[in-house]
Amino acid sequence: MGKPSRIFVLTGSGISAESGISTYRGGADGEEGLWSEVDFQKYASPEGFSEDPEGVHHFYNVRRKQVREVQPNSAHYALAQLQSKLRESGGDLTLVTQNVDDLHERAGAEVLHMHGEILKGICDMCPRPAFEVQGDLHISDGCDACGRIGTLRPDVVWFGEMPYHMEAIDVALSKADLFVSIGTSGAVYPAAGFVQEAKMRGIKTMELNLEPSDNAYAFDTADYGKAGEVVPRWAAQWGVSL
Incomplete structure (x- = not known):
């Protein structure tokens, strides 16, 4: 049997950790995650934003600056x-990320952000499309579309909100012959359920991670280590050479 030609890749915060972006839940090396330092109910929920919009904006302004650096x-x-290689040869790689940074794009990939993008903003009160945030967001900012003050927020999916691109994700997963999870905790749904959906469809599954995830038992194969080592090693079988 030849190598898979239609691959669905899901990435989580572990793939960006080596670039210097903090993970949410920490790692095997003892690093504390963001949610051990702050209350996610305050900084990652609509209720938290309503109670302390200035504090939430500050939290994301700091993280936005970090992503840019x-x-x-x-x-x-x-x-x-x-x-790129798979598409040139008639195959495909659908890249879906739970990360809100833009590192995949800066590396040259096309990606679906199921949890939004921290470098973009949206208005809570009007259908204005997501827009690029050049600096920081503040409660005193007004929406260019509807004119309301204090309604802008990061284009980030918070707890209790529906992730983006779910229909496109389901279609892409149904067409894949290999599902690969990279740098994820296996604890956040619906993404944590993708491996089970893949298995029910007869799709081979693989985990590339620093350590076994919460749902590591569900994968057919795995390779553990730093993303910067295991991902290029895996991709090398298609002729990828960095």
Whole structure:
């Protein structure tokens, strides 16, 4: 049997950790995650934003600055090159990320952000499309579309909200012959359920992670180590060379 030609890749915060972006739940090396430092109910929920919009804006302004200061790592570049190679040969790689940074794009990949993008903003009160945030967001900012003050927020999916692109994700997963999860905790749904959906459809599954995830038992194969090492090693079988 030849190598898979239609691959569905799901990435989580573990792939960006080596670039210097903090994970949410920490890692095997003892690093504390963001949710051990702050209350996610305050900084990642509509209720928290309503109670303290200034504090929530500050939290995301700091993280936005951090994203702008870091660079993609070898795992990001390996996936971008693999996506390009597969498409050139008539295959495909659908890249879906739970991350809100833009490191996949800067490495050259096309990606679906199911949890939004921290470098973009939206208005809570009007259908204005997501817009690029050049600096910081503040409660004193007004919406260019509806004119309301204090309604702008990061384009980030918070707890209790529906992730983006779910229909497109389901279609892409149904067409895949390999599902690969990279740098995820396996604890956040609906993404944590993708491996089970893949198995029910007869799709081979693989985990590339620093350590076994919460749902590691569900994968057919796995390779554990730093994303910057295991992802390029895996992609090398298609001729990807960094």
